[in-house]
Amino acid sequence: xxxxxxxxxxxxxxxxxxxxxxxxxxxxxxxxxxxxxxxxxxxxxxxxxxxxxxxxxxxxxxxxxxxxxxxxxxxxxxxxx
Numbered sequence: 505x506x507x508x509x510x511x512x513x514x515x516x517x518x519x520x521x522x523x524x525x526x527x528x529x530x531x532x533x534x535x536x537x538x539x540x541x542x543x544x545x546x547x548x549x550x551x552x553x554x555x556x557x558x559x560x561x562x563x564x565x566x567x568x569x570x571x572x573x574x575x576x577x578x579x580x581x582x583x584x585x
Contacts, residue, residue, distance in 0.1 A: 561569075
């Protein structure tokens with residue numbers, strides 16, 4: 505039996521044992537709903553989250569929004585009376 509074949513068999517056996525041990529111990533890192541395919545969580549690496557870009561508003565835009573909201577709430581108060 506070639507050495508490469510023996511090594512491949514040992515690696516697959518080691519992976520099976522590691523998965524069995526992890527299943528028995530329970531993973532302390534993962535919380536919440538389990539994945540649909542438990543093997544996909546083990547195989548796929550976790551990607552870094554993409555940072556959202558914030559939209560900046562100028563002072564004039566903020567003032568215009570404040571004026572619109574003041575008018576909106578004034579009309580609401582007027583209708584309530």
